[in-house]
Amino acid sequence: MVEQLETRLDVIFRALGDHTRRAMLERLASGEQTVTELAAPCRMSLAAASKHVQTLERAGLVKRTVRGRIHYVRIDPRPLARADHWLRGYQKLWDTRIERLVQLLRHPDNEPDHTK
């Protein structure tokens, strides 16, 4: 079960590791689009766009519906939530860094203030 989840996260993060696919998700956040519409602003062939959509599909990030000859694509935000859940486990680490920075800016002698 844990292994399955880990494999799933591998596929999700890898799918997100491409700016064209992230740009597609950004556009899909506003609503369903056809593969042709998704391909247009990227100046890429329909075949290339379709390949990216397939990668997003495998990661569960989008769902494709075929009506007639047209392929409609819509976002499924659940895998994004899963990836975010993993990252938030580390939030404490970067929050602590910001706190330290604020401390340093408040106290130019670079010593944290223990009097408060």
Add this chain to the structure above:
Amino acid sequence: MVEQLETRLDVIFRALGDHTRRAMLERLASGEQTVTELAAPCRMSLAAASKHVQTLERAGLVKRTVRGRIHYVRIDPRPLARADHWLRGYQKLWDTRIERLVQLLRHPDNEPDHTK
């Protein structure tokens, strides 16, 4: 500038798209470790572990310090914060889904309650 950020995010998400590297980050969250220590629980060669550390280094997720013959690795949470920042842009999408689910569970007739 935007392009640089996009390339950076590509490298970060791809580095996270491997469960061995995520497991390494999980261990590094508790503190600095040597490459040998990182390799041990993964039952992998030092060379294989070093390659994973290199991928994490390229993404800026870890910093390596060499003292004598020993390579120490520590986590840098800033790229994690960057990836999380991107994902949070979509939080509204999954939050809305959860809200809809709660509505459905509250109202077994599957109709949202407009009286409240």
